[in-house]
Amino acid sequence: MVSLYPLVQNECIKIVKKRRLFAVLLILATLIPMFTYAQMKVAEENLKRFGTTDWRAEQREKINDYTRSIGSARVPEEWKQFRRVQVQLAQYYLDKDVNPAAPNGVTFTREFMKNAVGLFIPLMVMVIASDLVSSEHSTGTIKLLLTRPVSRWKILMSKLISLILFTSLIVICTALLCYLISGVVFGYGGWDMPVFFGFQISGTEVDTSFVRPIEQWLYLLMEFGLVWYSALIVAVMSLMVSVLIRSTAAGMGVMLAVLISGTILTNMVSSWETAKYLFMVNLQLTDYLTGSLPPIKGMDLGFSLAVLTVWGIASIIASFAVFTKKDILN
Numbered sequence: 001m002v003s004l005y006p007l008v009q010n011e012c013i014k015i016v017k018k019r020r021l022f023a024v025l026l027i028l029a030t031l032i033p034m035f036t037y038a039q040m041k042v043a044e045e046n047l048k049r050f051g052t053t054d055w056r057a058e059q060r061e062k063i064n065d066y067t068r069s070i071g072s073a074r075v076p077e078e079w080k081q082f083r084r085v086q087v088q089l090a091q092y093y094l095d096k097d098v099n100p101a102a103p104n105g106v107t108f109t110r111e112f113m114k115n116a117v118g119l120f121i122p123l124m125v126m127v128i129a130s131d132l133v134s135s136e137h138s139t140g141t142i143k144l145l146l147t148r149p150v151s152r153w154k155i156l157m158s159k160l161i162s163l164i165l166f167t168s169l170i171v172i173c174t175a176l177l178c179y180l181i182s183g184v185v186f187g188y189g190g191w192d193m194p195v196f197f198g199f200q201i202s203g204t205e206v207d208t209s210f211v212r213p214i215e216q217w218l219y220l221l222m223e224f225g226l227v228w229y230s231a232l233i234v235a236v237m238s239l240m241v242s243v244l245i246r247s248t249a250a251g252m253g254v255m256l257a258v259l260i261s262g263t264i265l266t267n268m269v270s271s272w273e274t275a276k277y278l279f280m281v282n283l284q285l286t287d288y289l290t291g292s293l294p295p296i297k298g299m300d301l302g303f304s305l306a307v308l309t310v311w312g313i314a315s316i317i318a319s320f321a322v323f324t325k326k327d328i329l330n
Contacts, residue, residue: 007150007158008165015128015166018135024124024170028177035112036182043103055099059090066090085293088206089199096196098213104190105183106216110223112178114286117227119263121174122234122283126255128166129238131248132159133323138248152324160239160316167235171228175220195219199291206291219289226285229305233279233312234259240315243323266295273298279311 015021066083069075075083093100101107113121133156136142145155179188194213199206238255245251262280275281276296282304287294294300 004154004158004161007154008161011132011158011162012165015132015162018131020127021166021169024127025173025177027124028174029181032112032177032181036108036185039103039108039182040185055101056094059094063087063090063094082293085201085206085291089291092206092208092211093196096213098194098196100195102190102193103186104193105179105186105188106190106193106220108182108186109175109178110195110216110220112182113175113223113227114290116174117230117286118266118284119259121171121227121231122259123256124170124174125167125231125235126238126252126259128170129163129235130242130252130255132163132239133242134246134248134251135242137246152326153320156243156320156323160236160319163235163239164232167231168228171224171231175224191215191217197222197289201291201293223286223289226289229308230283230285233308233315234283236312236319237279237315240319243319243326272296276303277307279308282307 066087070080070083070087101111131138136145148155193216195216196211197214197219198210198212199208200210201207234255238251241251241254242248245254258280262278262283265275265278266281266284273296276299281295282299284292284295285301285304285308288301288304
């Protein structure tokens, strides 16, 4: 009986030989310096605008701008709710005299991962996952693969394990490149900087009774765990699409459309409550750590984790059900 280890090893070799991982790393190495430069220009612009590097001036300006817009009749109610929450959060940080975005490599990494969890990292994962099975059809190796004296479930399990490994690698590499590149500009400190955690949103009110400061390295671990889980769900769903659709290009197109539509829906579905059961709307898990207003009323961290888990399990079941009964002659 063939064990899983050589199968997983073979799948990892195939993924590396396709050089898609190197393409992902190249994209990261190209884009992260651009984001770092943009962040540096924002800091310079704030210096010109406020005449000081004091972060409090920026926070006060943010509070004033949002407060004025809340009173405007031309601003949609959904935006007003978001800005009311942001005003309370900004005021909380001012009262505690803690800069929520102190310029350093660790803070840049934290903010980048927070903003990348909904679309950027899932797209990088999709590049690896979208052709794990469908490429076997395009290269003509599917018959050789499925006629080997190995159970079909083991073949797909080896692909799933390899995908989990490479998904973890992408998340780790993203964080490392963020820290190493941004640290050149902003410095490599900030590990012990306090970050407030435990904000709870009730309607448009922010409950701070459970808020406590934690060191930024611990906050990063929590954030990375949520980012990894979101990326993992996208990975297993991409694997399912790769099993169901024989064309790699079509499979990538489907996942790309789904992920982009999720980004659009997140900003537009506040009045469509049933949309909260779509996995795309629940990918922004890191928003719950910072106390951001959820896209749909009634959503919280536990709910989003449960929805993603159900989608992930359903995708794995569908993948194995189809793959183990796949007709390789047609």
